[in-house]
Amino acid sequence: MLTVHHLGLSQSDRIVWLCEELGIPYTLKRYERDPQTRMAPAAYQALTPFGTAPVIGDGDLMLGESAAIIEYVAETYGHGRLLIRHGAPGYADFLYWFHFANGSFMPxxxxxxxxxRLPGGAGAMTALRARLDRAYDQIEARLGEVPFLAGETFSAADIMTLFPLTTMRVFSPRDISPYPQIRAYLQRIAARPAFQRAMQKADPGFSLPLS
Incomplete structure (x- = not known):
């Protein structure tokens, strides 16, 4: 049985959501953050060498990293659903946005x-923070062309990208009112029954910032 080790308010939300979208059986094991440090508890950090969320267990396998887990679960249990194959429409777009989420957007x-949180260095900080502005601008432009990041069809690229658009804003607030396409996209996602089930299981009582 697949076990999703879920750390509250973390990127492991993605894996719970993936399992609900695929409609596959899994066991959810929840861990709470340390109330003082807001870090993962020692038991969670001990699951993998790097000690971060998400983590899954499957028999003797313990696997970390969002993209690796999504590919593994989608292939092993979902028969490739939510992954766009080579040669299919939107394949290159899927690859780009699937990896953009943690390769560029999250950093x-x-x-x-x-x-x-750091004082001083305004010039350097402005240049660094402009990267996030570019990421939002790029996503806004893309969603002005298509309903989902890979094109007309919902995919794992959307699962990867939602965390930095939502929960990450709990840790680093950002006004998304200038991005109407992103706000409409978040409402489309929020209407998905699998997403609603996942959020109720992963972080009950948490109000995800969708606007």
């Missing part, structure tokens, strides 16, 4: 979060 959001 830019983390830099922005750190810059919010």
């Amino acid at each position: 830019a959001a983390l830099i922005d979060s750190i810059c919010n």
